[in-house]
Amino acid sequence: xxxxxxxxxxxxxxxxxxxxxxxxxxxxxxxxxxxxxxxxxxxxxxxxxxxxxxxxxxxxxxxxxxxxxxxxxxxxxxxxxxxxxxxxxxxxxxxxxxxxxxxxx
Numbered sequence: 833x834x835x836x837x838x839x840x841x842x843x844x845x846x847x848x849x850x851x852x853x854x855x856x857x858x859x860x861x862x863x864x865x866x867x868x869x870x871x872x873x874x875x876x877x878x879x880x881x882x883x884x885x886x887x888x889x890x891x892x893x894x895x896x897x898x899x900x901x902x903x904x905x906x907x908x909x910x911x912x913x914x915x916x917x918x919x920x921x922x923x924x925x926x927x928x929x930x931x932x933x934x935x936x937x
Contacts, residue, residue, distance in 0.1 A: 850924040853880075865878055872910070923936065
C-alpha cells in the first residue's frame with residue numbers, strides 16, 4: 833500500500849501537507865508492525881514520512897508478504913488502520929486558498 837498526498841479534501845483544493853512526528857513515532861510504528869506480524873503470522877513492514885510533502889508524494893508505505901493476496905491485503909489494511917490510530921504523527925493540510933488546518937486533533 834502507498835498512501836499518496838491527494839490534491840483535495842472535502843471539495844477543497846490542497847496544495848501540500850505538513851507532517852509532524854512525536855519522538856516516539858518510530859518506536860510506535862515498530863510496535864504496530866510487530867503486533868500485526870504476530871497476529872497474522874506474516875512478514876509486514878511500514879514507513880511513514882514526515883515534514884512537508886507535496887501533491888503526489890508518498891506519505892506512508894505498508895507491505896505484507898503472504899502466500900495469497902487476500903491475506904496480504906488484509907494484513908496491510910490492518911497495519912495501516914493501526915498506524916493511523918496509534919502513531920503520534922499529526923497532519924496539517926494547506927489549502928489552495930491559503931487556509932490551513934490540523935487534521936484529527
